[in-house]
Amino acid sequence: MLSIKNLHANVEDKNILKGLNLEVKPGEVHAIMGPNGSGKSTFGYVLSGREGYEVTEGEVKFDGQNILEMEADERAREGLFLAFQYPVEIPGVSNMEFLKASIDTTREYQGKEPYDAVTFMKLAREKCQQVNLDQNFLKRGVNEGFSGGEKKRNEIMQMIMLEPKLCILDETDSGLDIDALQVVADGVNACRDDNRAFIVVTHYQRLLDYIVPDYVHVLSDGKIVKSGGKELALELEEKGYSWIDKL
Amino acid sequence: MSEVIDQYVKTEYEAGFVTDIESETLPPGLNEDVIRFISAKKNEPEWLLEWRLKAFENFKQMQEPEWAHLNYPKIDLNEVSYYSAPKSIEDRPKSLDEVDPELIETYNKLGIPLHEQEVLAGVAVDVVFDSVSVATTFKEKLAEAGVIFCPISEAVHKYPELIKKYIGSVVPQKDNYFAALNSAVFSDGSFVYIPKGVRCPMELSTYFRINEAKTGQFERTLIVADEGSHVSYLEGCTAPMRDENQLHAAVVELVALDDAEIKYSTVQNWYPGDENGNGGIYNFVTKRGICHKNAKISWTQVETGSAITWKYPSVVLRGENSVGEFYSVALTRNYQQADTGTKMIHLGKNSKSTIISKGISAGKSQNAYRGLVRMSPRADGARNYTQCDSLLIGDRCGAHTFPYIESKHPNAIVEHEATTSKVSDDQLFLCQQRGIDAEKAVSMIVNGFCKEVFKELPMEFAVEAGKLLEVSLEGSVG
Numbered sequence: 001m002l003s004i005k006n007l008h009a010n011v012e013d014k015n016i017l018k019g020l021n022l023e024v025k026p027g028e029v030h031a032i033m034g035p036n037g038s039g040k041s042t043f044g045y046v047l048s049g050r051e052g053y054e055v056t057e058g059e060v061k062f063d064g065q066n067i068l069e070m071e072a073d074e075r076a077r078e079g080l081f082l083a084f085q086y087p088v089e090i091p092g093v094s095n096m097e098f099l100k101a102s103i104d105t106t107r108e109y110q111g112k113e114p115y116d117a118v119t120f121m122k123l124a125r126e127k128c129q130q131v132n133l134d135q136n137f138l139k140r141g142v143n144e145g146f147s148g149g150e151k152k153r154n155e156i157m158q159m160i161m162l163e164p165k166l167c168i169l170d171e172t173d174s175g176l177d178i179d180a181l182q183v184v185a186d187g188v189n190a191c192r193d194d195n196r197a198f199i200v201v202t203h204y205q206r207l208l209d210y211i212v213p214d215y216v217h218v219l220s221d222g223k224i225v226k227s228g229g230k231e232l233a234l235e236l237e238e239k240g241y242s243w244i245d246k247l
Numbered sequence: 248m249s250e251v252i253d254q255y256v257k258t259e260y261e262a263g264f265v266t267d268i269e270s271e272t273l274p275p276g277l278n279e280d281v282i283r284f285i286s287a288k289k290n291e292p293e294w295l296l297e298w299r300l301k302a303f304e305n306f307k308q309m310q311e312p313e314w315a316h317l318n319y320p321k322i323d324l325n326e327v328s329y330y331s332a333p334k335s336i337e338d339r340p341k342s343l344d345e346v347d348p349e350l351i352e353t354y355n356k357l358g359i360p361l362h363e364q365e366v367l368a369g370v371a372v373d374v375v376f377d378s379v380s381v382a383t384t385f386k387e388k389l390a391e392a393g394v395i396f397c398p399i400s401e402a403v404h405k406y407p408e409l410i411k412k413y414i415g416s417v418v419p420q421k422d423n424y425f426a427a428l429n430s431a432v433f434s435d436g437s438f439v440y441i442p443k444g445v446r447c448p449m450e451l452s453t454y455f456r457i458n459e460a461k462t463g464q465f466e467r468t469l470i471v472a473d474e475g476s477h478v479s480y481l482e483g484c485t486a487p488m489r490d491e492n493q494l495h496a497a498v499v500e501l502v503a504l505d506d507a508e509i510k511y512s513t514v515q516n517w518y519p520g521d522e523n524g525n526g527g528i529y530n531f532v533t534k535r536g537i538c539h540k541n542a543k544i545s546w547t548q549v550e551t552g553s554a555i556t557w558k559y560p561s562v563v564l565r566g567e568n569s570v571g572e573f574y575s576v577a578l579t580r581n582y583q584q585a586d587t588g589t590k591m592i593h594l595g596k597n598s599k600s601t602i603i604s605k606g607i608s609a610g611k612s613q614n615a616y617r618g619l620v621r622m623s624p625r626a627d628g629a630r631n632y633t634q635c636d637s638l639l640i641g642d643r644c645g646a647h648t649f650p651y652i653e654s655k656h657p658n659a660i661v662e663h664e665a666t667t668s669k670v671s672d673d674q675l676f677l678c679q680q681r682g683i684d685a686e687k688a689v690s691m692i693v694n695g696f697c698k699e700v701f702k703e704l705p706m707e708f709a710v711e712a713g714k715l716l717e718v719s720l721e722g723s724v725g
Contacts, residue, residue: 050676072679082680088673092695099690102681
């Protein structure tokens with residue numbers, strides 16, 4: 001589903017990704033771990049096409065298509081979802097309005113029938129419940145005055161509604177207490193199926209107790225330096241990131 | 248709204264109240280003869296001519312104000328023609344094919360029906376677009392309630408006592424340069440009178456008088472709400488309007504007597520000039536209302552047009568417990584410049600005012616909020632709350648805030664909050680990552696920014712205003 005070959009990318013002329021390779025198949029969950037500054041967040045932004053993140057070398061194929069040619073919004077409509085580490089507020093734009101615009105344009109692009117208003121509302125309420133968000137959140141401004149945990153749950157709620165093919169979770173565990181982490185993880189786990197893949201970017205092993213990965217990759221200085229099964233995360237936790245440098 | 252218009256168009260012409268004016272245009276220039284000519288053309292009574300001439304005497308002593316944050320070449324008032332009969336059919340475009348395609352595209356985006364497009368673009372339409380039949384039912388309904396709603400030129404003859412009593416009572420002739428000019432040469436406008444205790448049965452809109460709407464560049468409107476009455480008045484229209492006259496200097500006066508309420512909503516979308524800043528309307532407007540005891544005046548404006556906007560709809564809170572409100576969205580792009588805001592003059596005890604101003608600047612435009620809150624020594628217990636937010640799109644535009652606060656009463660409470668923000672890359676990217684393209688995203692963010700003002704607009708106006716912002720913002724990303 002996702003094939004990354006020798007990916008190099010710059011941010012403000014600084015070389016951050018330096019030859020990253022990764023293959024992700026449908027149904028798989030890949031964890032990307034790494035110390036601060038290793039390029040974890042950059043990786044998510046480069047894949048999702050954020051402006052200012054310039055690919056200088058390599059290729060990224062998503063479902064066989066070269067997505068590096070696409071704008072960020074087109075990649076999103078193709079089914080690539082990024083759950084943000086720090087979701088921003090959009091004052092005055094209600095969650096409902098935002099979600100509707102997002103779902104409508106995505107479904108239209110994918111050639112799916114649009115939801116009618118009733119179905120949409122019902123679904124939105126249902127999914128709110130699933131991630132333990134009060135329905136009133138739908139009426140509030142996007143992330144406006146939300147707590148850190150509420151913002152993250154809102155991201156997961158959007159993910160569930162959009163039914164993406166590939167979900168990238170960027171440090172979704174940061175700033176979450178154990179209860180909120182459980183809710184977020186439950187949301188993610190409920191979405192896992194044979195057709196959908198996840199890339200879980202995280203600094204700590206903790207999240208992977210809740211979202212159990214098939215593969216763990218260690219990112220260091222813009223490259224994947226070690227790959228393994230879920231036990232690699234535990235080993236990393238035990239030995240610390242300095243262990244990587246000695247490899 | 249468009250349904251009503253369709254109805255107009257389908258209805259056969261019966262007997263228009265538009266009188267046939269001989270095609271005449273005065274040569275450019277401003278002098279006493281010009282004023283006498285205008286007055287004579289309108290067959291005005293002697294007192295009004297005297298009034299105009301007095302205004303002209305005052306005007307001659309005045310200077311064009313230069314304090315606004317606006318930069319434009321001075322207007323030579325001797326190059327302006329102060330009376331021009333409507334263009335004859337022959338001079339107008341024969342069909343929409345002869346109209347600037349860009350304008351047509353905008354109309355289409357706004358979803359304006361063809362017939363309306365023709366009227367707005369000044370096409371010589373076969374169907375005489377007259378409001379007679381609809382207007383008749385309309386007028387009957389208003390007459391039943393005792394409401395007067397007619398051109399001010401007509402009111403001068405029919406209701407001279409009311410006009411004499413109130414014209415210039417809110418905006419004195421000497422108020423400012425442009426108000427003095429308007430008083431001397433005003434073309435036409437609307438007059439509204441709501442009798443005691445009457446709630447006007449419908450929203451009054453200049454839109455319904457579209458064929459009278461070519462009132463020229465010096466429009467004058469007077470609305471009097473008698474004790475305990477209520478009226479909501481809509482001015483303008485979301486469709487961009489072309490006008491050959493570059494200078495517009497309107498005066499609007501509102502009088503809300505004891506316990507009365509006036510809600511005045513404006514959508515201003517005059518031609519803003521092209522993307523290089525050529526052409527466009529200079530809009531110098533004086534709008535003010537007087538609020539008597541327990542009365543309320545609420546101004547809501549959406550300003551997206553004109554090359555230059557100079558406009559400060561104000562409220563004089565004369566009576567006890569009177570309430571003044573100002574809700575404004577001003578959007579500038581390309582080379583547009585706006586200096587707009589309000590004045591809340593608190594004279595009465597416990598008078599209250601609210602100011603919510605949202606300025607959006609894009610392109611190379613300059614957008615200034617200028618507001619005065621004055622608490623007089625008599626204004627015991629008066630309160631004001633001001634919120635003034637600016638949003639910048641891109642890095643070549645400017646947002647400015649000039650709040651003036653004068654408090655002469657120790658009990659008066661004045662609050663002022665202001666923010667300036669940019670449509671951030673983070674916000675844009677969040678939208679895009681959810682599949683929403685950049686243009687739609689900006690429009691959504693800006694509409695969210697303006698929500699507090701839009702909710703003050705009458706429902707159907709609010710929807711149109713949102714759409715208008717969307718169209719106006721096109722191409723402002725990147």
